[in-house]
Amino acid sequence: MFTTLARRPTMGLALAGVAGMLVVAPVAAVNQVTQVVTAGTRSASVADLTLAAVAYSHGAQTSSGSLTLTADDSTGSNLGWNVTIQSSAFVYSGANSGTNISAANFALTSAAAPAMTAGQAVDPVAGPKVPAISPVGTLDSARKTVQALALFGKGTYTQALGVSLTIPAQSAAGTYTGTLTTTIAAAP
Amino acid sequence: MSAEQRPIFVACRATLPEIMEVPHRIWAISVLLVATLSLGAIGPALAQHEPPRLGLTPIGVDGQFFDLRLNPGHSVKLQVELASFGQDAVRARTYAADAYSLINGGFGAKLFGEPPSGATRWLHYSAREVTLAAHHAVVIDFSVTVSAGTPPGDYIAAVVAENAEPYRGDAGPVTLDQVDRVALAVAIDVPGLRAPALEIGAVGHKAAAGTSFITFEVANSGNVHLKPLGEFTLRDAARKELVRAPAVMDSVYAGSKTLFEAPLAKPLTPGDYCAELSLKDLETGASDATRCLLFTVKPPPASAHVEKQTSRVPILQPAVDRIAQHPFPAALIAAAMLVIVWLLWRRRPRRCRD
Numbered sequence: 160m161f162t163t164l165a166r167r168p169t170m171g172l173a174l175a176g177v178a179g180m181l182v183v184a185p186v187a188a189v190n191q192v193t194q195v196v197t198a199g200t201r202s203a204s205v206a207d208l209t210l211a212a213v214a215y216s217h218g219a220q221t222s223s224g225s226l227t228l229t230a231d232d233s234t235g236s237n238l239g240w241n242v243t244i245q246s247s248a249f250v251y252s253g254a255n256s257g258t259n260i261s262a263a264n265f266a267l268t269s270a271a272a273p274a275m276t277a278g279q280a281v282d283p284v285a286g287p288k289v290p291a292i293s294p295v296g297t298l299d300s301a302r303k304t305v306q307a308l309a310l311f312g313k314g315t316y317t318q319a320l321g322v323s324l325t326i327p328a329q330s331a332a333g334t335y336t337g338t339l340t341t342t343i344a345a346a347p
Numbered sequence: 348m349s350a351e352q353r354p355i356f357v358a359c360r361a362t363l364p365e366i367m368e369v370p371h372r373i374w375a376i377s378v379l380l381v382a383t384l385s386l387g388a389i390g391p392a393l394a395q396h397e398p399p400r401l402g403l404t405p406i407g408v409d410g411q412f413f414d415l416r417l418n419p420g421h422s423v424k425l426q427v428e429l430a431s432f433g434q435d436a437v438r439a440r441t442y443a444a445d446a447y448s449l450i451n452g453g454f455g456a457k458l459f460g461e462p463p464s465g466a467t468r469w470l471h472y473s474a475r476e477v478t479l480a481a482h483h484a485v486v487i488d489f490s491v492t493v494s495a496g497t498p499p500g501d502y503i504a505a506v507v508a509e510n511a512e513p514y515r516g517d518a519g520p521v522t523l524d525q526v527d528r529v530a531l532a533v534a535i536d537v538p539g540l541r542a543p544a545l546e547i548g549a550v551g552h553k554a555a556a557g558t559s560f561i562t563f564e565v566a567n568s569g570n571v572h573l574k575p576l577g578e579f580t581l582r583d584a585a586r587k588e589l590v591r592a593p594a595v596m597d598s599v600y601a602g603s604k605t606l607f608e609a610p611l612a613k614p615l616t617p618g619d620y621c622a623e624l625s626l627k628d629l630e631t632g633a634s635d636a637t638r639c640l641l642f643t644v645k646p647p648p649a650s651a652h653v654e655k656q657t658s659r660v661p662i663l664q665p666a667v668d669r670i671a672q673h674p675f676p677a678a679l680i681a682a683a684m685l686v687i688v689w690l691l692w693r694r695r696p697r698r699c700r701d
Contacts, residue, residue: 200402200432201411204527221557233432234404236411241453241597246523266556291595292451295610297555303453303597323556338513338524345411346446346454346532347503347572347598 199233203242203343210324219328223268228318230273230287230305230343235313238345239286241306245340246298249324253333260326260335262299269321270294270304278314285311289318298322301342400432401439401479403508403529406486412532415491419537422492427531429477429508430484440511441487442474443467446503446532448567448605452574452597456505456530465602466502466535469493476511491533499539500570501601505530543631544569545599547607550622550640552615554647559615563607563624563637567599573633574598575626579609582639584619594624617646 210224230242246265251257273287281287286307294302305318326335405413406426415423431437445457445467459474472489479485489506513524548564561581567573574597581590590611599605607624620643625636 200400200404200430201529202398202400202402202432202527204398205523205525206398208523231400234402234411238411240411243449243453243455245458263555268556290451290453290597291593292608293610294451295556295558296450296560296608300450301455303449303451306453306597336524338526340458340509340526340528342456342507342528342530344454344456344505344530344532346505346530347412347414347534 199235201230201232201234201240201343201345203228203230203341205229205244205320205339205341208322210322213326215330215332216326217328220326221323222326223321223323226320226322228304228320228341229276229315230312230318231315232278232307232312236345237310237313239307239309240312240343240345241303243301243303243342243344244298244320245301245342247338247340249335249337251331251333251335253331255331255333257331257333257335260324260330260337262337263297264325264327265298265337266323266325267295267298267302267304267320268323269319271319273305273316273318276315276317279311280314281316282311285309287312287316287318298339301340397434398514398525398527399435399437399439399510401437401508401510401527401529402428402430402432402484403441403506403531404428404430405531412534413491414534414536416536416538417491417493419493419497420495422490424488424490427487427489427506428484429479429487431479431481434481436478436480438476438478438511439508440474440476441472441506441508443470443472443489443533444505444507444530446505446600448599448603449597450606450608452599452605454503454505454530454532454598456507456528459507459509463504465504466533467504469502469535470504470506470533472506491535493535493537497537498570499537500541501572502535502537503572503600504533504535506533507531541571541631542569543571543573543628543633545573545575545626545628545633545635547624547626547635547637550624550637550642552620552642552644554614554644558613559611559644561609561611561622561642563622563640564604565596565599565607565626566604567601569631569633570601571631571633572598572600573628573631575628575633577624577626577634577636579607579622579624580639581609581611581620581622584621586621586639589620594626596626615644617644619643 205226205228207227211222213220213222232240246262248262249260251259270289272289273281275281287305290303290306294304296302406428429441442459445464447455449455469491477485507528507530509526509528513526515524546566546568551562553560577594579592579594582588594607621639621641623637623639627634
């Protein structure tokens with residue numbers, strides 16, 4: 160009986176210790192925190208990228224795919240917003256002396272009308288909406304894919320985007336990694 | 348056989364059924380331990396794939412960007428709140444950046460590392476990185492000083508917040524590193540005479556993404572921000588109209604140049620064409636129009652032939668293995684398993700003696 164009771168605290172301490180590590184570890188990485196947030200924000204990010212894989216080829220190839228943009232305005236500001244996406248060059252890494260693929264080879268090929276997932280409904284005139292002139296084009300420059308005018312866009316919205324990557328002829332086998340920058344902005 | 352003499356792995360041949368006889372409380376605690384550790388370890392690993400949600404909010408001003416009126420040589424002190432709204436701590440970077448007119452107009456902010464120029468140099472906003480806990484914020488003080496002798500007009504710059512370390516989205520067979528930014532305009536009105544002006548420049552053609560794009564250079568050569576509207580027309584060599592469409596541009600900022608870019612529904616065949624563009628800012632009356640400007644679409648070079656691929660060899664980087672990417676949670680799980688094995692082992696001699 161004594162042995163059993165003695166083991167329970169041991170296990171309890173072990174459990175508490177390990178659980179404590181889980182709690183303390185993330186907190187230990189924090190600094191410069193001065194106040195608690197009380198208001199909402201705007202955010203935008205891209206997910207669900209699909210882009211077909213390719214093999215070495217003597218000729219140029221195009222790999223088509225899609226991604227989903229999610230934009231959220233929880234500021235309650237009524238002032239509208241817009242979202243742009245832009246790509247870097249695709250940097251080669253591998254053992255075959257490959258060269259980078261220009262950002263101009265990565266293109267936005269379509270931008271669907273945004274769909275509301277929470278909050279204010281989409282207004283066909285005030286948005287969130289695709290800009291009047293289609294944003295399709297090469298992603299070496301920032302492309303505005305969706306915008307909301309003042310008093311609109313107070314919610315969460317998703318937008319399906321089509322993309323294509325043109326791989327130059329005789330590109331070396333290996334890995335090409337790009338960085339996609341998504342920006343949500345408030346501006347005149 | 349005494350306890351001191353018996354080899355641990357022979358004297359007590361505990362089988363799996365015997366081990367299963369360990370009191371239920373022990374198993375319950377073990378299961379709880381594993382569950383706790385698994386949640387604690389795997390949860391953060393999965394959460395790493397949640398995009399960071401940073402906020403950048405002006406303090407003490409109406410609206411969601413800074414809209415200032417300053418005379419040359421004058422300054423104003425400002426504050427902005429940099430906050431994390433995500434579920435995890437995030438390493439955030441904030442900096443001042445040049446604002447520019449996007450293709451077809453609109454607000455763009457230059458990327459981190461690009462040298463500041465123009466009105467951005469009026470911002471005394473030091474680039475910095477901070478680690479923000481979930482739902483916490485820092486307040487950043489900065490100032491804007493309009494250089495003495497600055498001519499009147501509309502000026503614009505930007506302050507930006509972004510995740511300092513690109514994250515890799517959970518995106519299937521291929522991925523992109525991602526940086527998510529929040530940008531605020533710092534619009535500065537320097538009082539004085541306004542002189543709006545708009546100029547349309549050269550026409551161009553480019554082929555990309557399987558279609559043709561007709562471009563015109565557009566310059567706001569005045570000192571007032573504009574939002575030009577107008578019409579675009581494309582004709583063939585015989586001046587037959589091929590396309591006529593509204594030209595609706597967003598903000599073209601004072602003193603900036605950009606492109607009007609019209610994507611066509613299908614690529615143009617090689618040959619001669621002409622295109623014309625007219626634009627007018629309804630608020631200021633600034634306008635310009637071109638005649639039908641000639642351009643030639645050349646045949647694509649033989650090497651530009653593009654194939655649609657179908658193979659399976661990845662050319663983009665596959666998603667990184669989560670365990671390799673998160674060694675700390677993996678180590679915790681391993682430690683938990685060792686603790687459980689040790690606890691069960693501690694039980695075995697007593698049951699054998701029984």
